[in-house]
Amino acid sequence: MDTLLDVKSVSKWYVNYKALNNVSLQVPKGSIFGLLGPNGAGKTTLIRIINQITAPDEGEILFNGESLKQKHIAQIGYLPEERGLYSKMEVGEQALYLAQLKGMPKVEAMEKLKKWFIKFGIEEWWNKKIEELSKGMAQKIQFVVTVVHEPELLILDEPFSGFDPINTNLIKDEIMKMRDNGTTVIFSTHNMGSVEEICDRIALINKSEKILEGPVADIKEEHKPHIFKLTFKGNMIKFTNALWTGFELVDHKEIGENTFEANVKIKENSTPNDLLSALIPNVEILSMNEIMPTMNEIFIQQVTEKNEDVELENEEA
Amino acid sequence: MGKIGLIIQREYLTRVKKKSFLLMTILGPLLLAGVVALVAYLGFQDDKEYDILVVDDSGGAFSSLEGGDNYTFHFIDGLGIEEAKDSFKDSEYSVILHLPDGILAQKRPILYFKEQPSMSVEKSIEARIENLVEREKLKLYDISYADYKRIKTEFSLTMIKFTESGEEETVTREKALVGFFFGLAVYLFIFLYGVQVMRGVIEEKNNRIVEVIISSVKPFQLMMGKIVGIALVGLTQFVLWIVLSFTFITVTQQVLFQDKMESIAQQQVQKSTEISKQTAPKQMQADVDFSDLTNPNHIVNRINWPLMLSLFLFYFIGGYLLYSALFAAIGSAVDNDTDTQQFMLPVTAPLIVAYFIAFTLMENPESDAAFWASLIPFTSPIIMIERVAIGLSPNEYWELGLSMVLLVLGFIFTTWLAGKIYRTGVLMYGKKVNYKELWKWIRYHD
Numbered sequence: 023m024d025t026l027l028d029v030k031s032v033s034k035w036y037v038n039y040k041a042l043n044n045v046s047l048q049v050p051k052g053s054i055f056g057l058l059g060p061n062g063a064g065k066t067t068l069i070r071i072i073n074q075i076t077a078p079d080e081g082e083i084l085f086n087g088e089s090l091k092q093k094h095i096a097q098i099g100y101l102p103e104e105r106g107l108y109s110k111m112e113v114g115e116q117a118l119y120l121a122q123l124k125g126m127p128k129v130e131a132m133e134k135l136k137k138w139f140i141k142f143g144i145e146e147w148w149n150k151k152i153e154e155l156s157k158g159m160a161q162k163i164q165f166v167v168t169v170v171h172e173p174e175l176l177i178l179d180e181p182f183s184g185f186d187p188i189n190t191n192l193i194k195d196e197i198m199k200m201r202d203n204g205t206t207v208i209f210s211t212h213n214m215g216s217v218e219e220i221c222d223r224i225a226l227i228n229k230s231e232k233i234l235e236g237p238v239a240d241i242k243e244e245h246k247p248h249i250f251k252l253t254f255k256g257n258m259i260k261f262t263n264a265l266w267t268g269f270e271l272v273d274h275k276e277i278g279e280n281t282f283e284a285n286v287k288i289k290e291n292s293t294p295n296d297l298l299s300a301l302i303p304n305v306e307i308l309s310m311n312e313i314m315p316t317m318n319e320i321f322i323q324q325v326t327e328k329n330e331d332v333e334l335e336n337e338e339a
Numbered sequence: 340m341g342k343i344g345l346i347i348q349r350e351y352l353t354r355v356k357k358k359s360f361l362l363m364t365i366l367g368p369l370l371l372a373g374v375v376a377l378v379a380y381l382g383f384q385d386d387k388e389y390d391i392l393v394v395d396d397s398g399g400a401f402s403s404l405e406g407g408d409n410y411t412f413h414f415i416d417g418l419g420i421e422e423a424k425d426s427f428k429d430s431e432y433s434v435i436l437h438l439p440d441g442i443l444a445q446k447r448p449i450l451y452f453k454e455q456p457s458m459s460v461e462k463s464i465e466a467r468i469e470n471l472v473e474r475e476k477l478k479l480y481d482i483s484y485a486d487y488k489r490i491k492t493e494f495s496l497t498m499i500k501f502t503e504s505g506e507e508e509t510v511t512r513e514k515a516l517v518g519f520f521f522g523l524a525v526y527l528f529i530f531l532y533g534v535q536v537m538r539g540v541i542e543e544k545n546n547r548i549v550e551v552i553i554s555s556v557k558p559f560q561l562m563m564g565k566i567v568g569i570a571l572v573g574l575t576q577f578v579l580w581i582v583l584s585f586t587f588i589t590v591t592q593q594v595l596f597q598d599k600m601e602s603i604a605q606q607q608v609q610k611s612t613e614i615s616k617q618t619a620p621k622q623m624q625a626d627v628d629f630s631d632l633t634n635p636n637h638i639v640n641r642i643n644w645p646l647m648l649s650l651f652l653f654y655f656i657g658g659y660l661l662y663s664a665l666f667a668a669i670g671s672a673v674d675n676d677t678d679t680q681q682f683m684l685p686v687t688a689p690l691i692v693a694y695f696i697a698f699t700l701m702e703n704p705e706s707d708a709a710f711w712a713s714l715i716p717f718t719s720p721i722i723m724i725e726r727v728a729i730g731l732s733p734n735e736y737w738e739l740g741l742s743m744v745l746l747v748l749g750f751i752f753t754t755w756l757a758g759k760i761y762r763t764g765v766l767m768y769g770k771k772v773n774y775k776e777l778w779k780w781i782r783y784h785d
Contacts, residue, residue, distance in 0.1 A: 037779045073554045075766070100554040104768060106547030111353065122345050123555035167551070 024051040025084075026175060026206045027072065032081035034067055041067040043230040044081070049175075049208060049223075054201050056221035056238075057210040058317075060325055063227045065210045066103065069179055072208075073100050085175075096125035099173035103180045103210075105164055107152045114148035117167050124171040131170065138166045142192075158186050165193055169200065176200065177208045182216060194220060214318035224317070228325050238317070245320045248288045249313045250297065255281050256305030264304040268292030285313070342556045343564045350539070350568025355575060364579045371580075372587035389456055391464075392432040394420045396440040401471055407463045410456070412436070427451065436464065443475055515701040517642055518728025521651055522697040522721040524577075526690060529658050529720065532573040533666040537679065539565050540670030540765070549765045558762035562671075563754070566663045570656065642728060650727055653743065658720025661750040662686065668757035671764030672772045681773075693718035697725055704729045714742050716749025756781065 027049040034042040042064045049055045059065050070076045072083060074095060083090040085097070108116055114135070121131035139145040142162050152160055161184070169176060176197070182190045198220065201207055209221060217224060218238060226234035234241060249272055254261065258274065261284065265271060269292060274284035288297055294310070301307060315323075354360055389410035395401050406412050413432065415423075420437050427435055435451040442448060448468055450461070477487050540562075543549040552561055669682040696712045700722065703709070712718040713726050719742045731739055763780040764772070 037782055070766075075550070075553050075558070076762075095555060098554070100551070102547075102550040102554070104547045104550055104766075106551075108542075108548055109546050119345065119349055120551065120555070123342055123552065125342075125555075164551075 025049065026051040026086060027208070028084040028087075029068070029072075030081050030083065032068070032071060032078045032083065034064075034071065034076070034079050040230050042071075042078070045227065045230075045232045046081075047225045047232060047235050049206060051206055052201060052204050053222040054197065054207040054209055054220050056217045056224035057208055057227065058212065058214070058217060058224055058321060059227035060212055064230045065227055066179060068227070069100075069102075069177055069208070069210055072175075072177065073098060096171065097174040099124075099168045099171065099176045101164065101168045101176075101178045101181055103183065107160060107164060107167075109153040110151055112148075113150050113152060113155070113163055116152070117163065117170070120167045121170050126171050134170050134172075135166065138170060142166065157184070158189055161185050161189050162192075165196070169196070173205065175206050175208065177210070179210045180213075181209065181211075182213070214316065214321050217317050226321065226324055228328050233324055233328055234320075241320065242314050242317075245315050245323070247313065247315065249285050250288065250294060250310055251283065251285055251313055252301070252310045253277070253281065253283050253308040254301070254305040255308060258282055260304045261301065264300050266300060269297055269300070281308070343560045343567075346556065346561060346564025347568040347571070350565050351571050354535075354569065354572045360572070360576070364576055365583065367576075367580050368584035368587050371584050372591050375588055376591045387457075389434050389460060390432050391434040391436050392418075392423060392427075392430070394418055394423045394435060394437045396420070397438060397442065398440075400442075400475060401438050401468070404467060404471060407460070407467070410434075410460055410464070424451065427453075438468070442468075442472060443479075512701065514642065514729045515704060515725065517647075518725030519697055519701055521647065521728055522725040523694075525651070525655050525658055525720045525724060526694055526697075528573055528577065528655055529662045529690065530687075532569050532659060533663045535569050535572075536566055536663040537666040537670035538676070539569065540667050540761075541673065541676060541679075544671070544674065544765055544768075553762075553765070558765060559758045562664070562667050562758060562761050566660065566667060566754075569663070570659055573655075573659065647724075647728060650724055654720040654724050654746070657716075657743075657746040657750055661716055661720075661746065661753050662690070664750065664754040664757035668760040668764065668777075671761040672767075672777060674768065678771075689717035690721075693721040697721050700725050700729075710738070713738065714745060716746045719746055759783070 025048045029045060029047045029049075032042055032045050033040070045064070045068060057065050057068065067076070071078050072090070074090065074092065085091075085094045088094075111119075117135050118128065118131055121135060122128060126134070136145070139148065144159065144162055147155060147159065147163075152163070155163075168178075178197070181193065181197075185193065194216075197207055197209075209217075211217065221238055223237050224235070224241065225232055236244075257280070258276075261274075261282065262271060265286065268289050270287040270289060272285040272287050274282055277283050286297065288294060294312070298307065298310070387409060391406075391410055391412050393401065393404065393412050393414050395414065402414060404412050420435075420439075423435055423437075433453050434456060437449040437451065439446050439448070450456075450464070456464075473487070474484060477484055543552070543561075549561070556564075665686045669679055669686065672682060673679050693712060696708050696718065699706070700709050704726065709722060709726060713723040723739065723742045727739065759781045760777055763783055770776075
């Protein structure tokens with residue numbers, strides 16, 4: 023797995039406040055990387071460092087193995103959270119200007135822009151001013167100017183905030199397509215819903231520190247509560263008695279006549295097979311599924327755990 | 340084209356293509372030409388006729404008083420002042436001249452009017468009364484009028500500045516006036532275009548495009564691109580104004596006043612000699628007479644125009660860079676126009692102080708205030724240009740040199756400082772910023 027972006031022990035201080043504390047992470051080439059964290063965790067600071075809007079106080083960032091330099095700006099596309107366009111400038115002129123600022127020659131920029139405009143069916147807006155367009159239209163243009171220079175790395179900060187559902191889907195599809203064509207995407211958000219769907223890998227940042235990183239599936243595996251949901255026919259008391267010390271009944275409910283649904287936690291050193299062997303002689307098993315945590319649950323659990331730790335430390339100190 | 344070139348181009352073109360730019364470019368000189376035409380027109384309008392009722396308490400001493408070009412004296416024997424005033428409202432007279440008894444003993448004549456007579460009429464009446472009083476006094480002392488004429492002397496001082504390189508006759512006041520106008524132009528341009536820089540920064544913040552752009556260019560490049568682009572707009576407008584103003588004024592004069600100009604010009608010369616005797620020593624000669632440009636001593640020919648224009652460019656650009664960087668910093672620190680107030684004062688105060696010093700400088704060109712204000716970069720663009728117009732002696736050249744160096748250092752300092760505030764400020768939304776916060780931003784490292 024090639025790494026496109028290697029963030030090495032990056033720290034950033036503002037006058038009385040540490041925005042990033044020794045954060046390291048690797049973004050693999052051609053992946054969609056979710057940068058998660060609550061508001062104010064330091065995501066935007068990290069993104070601004072990657073965009074060279076601000077510089078780290080400690081640590082360094084490698085882009086394709088090279089130390090991050092001014093020239094890499096042309097290979098990065100950035101959709102900031104606070105985004106917009108000149109409201110009084112014509113769409114085409116403006117898109118051309120922004121593409122040229124990214125280092126594209128005018129002729130090439132014009133060609134590529136026209137293609138995108140046709141693709142999104144917005145070519146007749148070329149000579150309109152942004153203020154004449156609806157918000158959804160402006161969002162499409164905003165996305166086009168972010169990707170027109172075909173960046174190797176696309177950084178999207180809260181990309182779906184303020185986007186309507188149609189545009190959200192349109193852009194999601196485009197992001198996927200671009201990933202399939204080799205573009206690496208960093209996707210920063212505090213909204214977990216979209217993460218599971220599209221991210222291959224995530225890092226969780228909280229209070230200026232990275233607290234979690236890895237492939238989405240691995241993280242889920244690591245943080246699963248080892249709880250299985252069983253449905254069975256039979257006697258609830260028999261079911262309970264069959265569970266020996268390796269298992270714990272979390273909750274249960276009756277869903278039909280002599281039919282129950284129960285959540286059972288499997289403790290260490292026991293396996294799902296052990297559970298089945300214990301139950302089968304006593305009740306009739308209808309189904310058994312492992313409950314996987316959502317990213318949202320992991321996120322909340324991690325963030326609250328860390329916050330409690332910090333509070334404890336503070337109290338001890 | 341480099342990225343900063345692209346930014347300059349955008350800043351320049353979007354402004355120059357605006358309808359308001361075109362409007363201002365045409366209206367500015369039209370307005371100026373209009374004002375000039377109006378002043379000229381009003382000047383020519385001074386042919387209003389005044390019927391003046393004379394109430395002479397002296398018993399006929401002033402009966403030989405003669406009317407002037409556009410006023411006539413009417414005498415009614417035995418008329419008292421109270422009686423005259425009572426019927427004044429409904430009478431056809433527009434002015435009453437009351438000559439009380441005892442004018443020879445310094446008693447002052449009084450002029451009652453329904454409509455204020457022009458300065459020239461007033462001065463002319465005064466001159467005529469003075470003349471009569473003088474003649475009466477001459478009779479008292481038994482001196483003939485011819486003798487008096489021979490005795491009476493009038494002169495004004497010839498001002499010669501003694502410098503190391505020699506002696507030079509000065510026309511300081513006229514030159515100061517020219518210098519003041521140059522200073523005023525610098526002042527206006529700094530204000531007009533500095534505020535445009537601030538507006539531009541606020542616009543980019545409000546449109547939320549600033550972060551999109553500074554992911555492509557450094558914040559400092561964006562700020563400088565904007566400042567330089569707007570400076571070019573200013574210079575373009577300035578050049579167009581000069582060209583158009585000159586054209587308009589010439590055309591207006593040619594078309595409207597061609598025939599009148601000649602006859603009036605003659606009258607003006609006569610009148611002004613009459614008036615200037617009364618007023619010139621006390622008042623500054625504000626009206627620069629452009630009719631005699633062939634005279635090498637004429638004020639227009641005694642200004643070193645190439646020097647003045649190149650220094651004007653230097654001080655305009657230097658002063659503009661110095662201030663517009665600060666205006667950009669203000670724009671970056673706020674979310675909208677109304678929040679700019681608290682930061683505007685410290686930036687505009689030195690400009691306004693400079694304007695006042697420029698004003699007093701016309702009267703007293705060698706004051707300490709003028710010296711210091713022409714060196715300090717925050718005031719020097721307005722003050723030094725005025726001092727140069729008045730004329731620097733060779734032993735003052737170091738002051739000009741120092742002033743220029745300090746101005747360059749000054750704008751390097753303000754752009755550096757503004758750059759630090761700007762790069763943090765443009766990314767800051769919804770935060771009420773105070774000076775403490777700005778200080779924090781300045782201390783942020785990159």
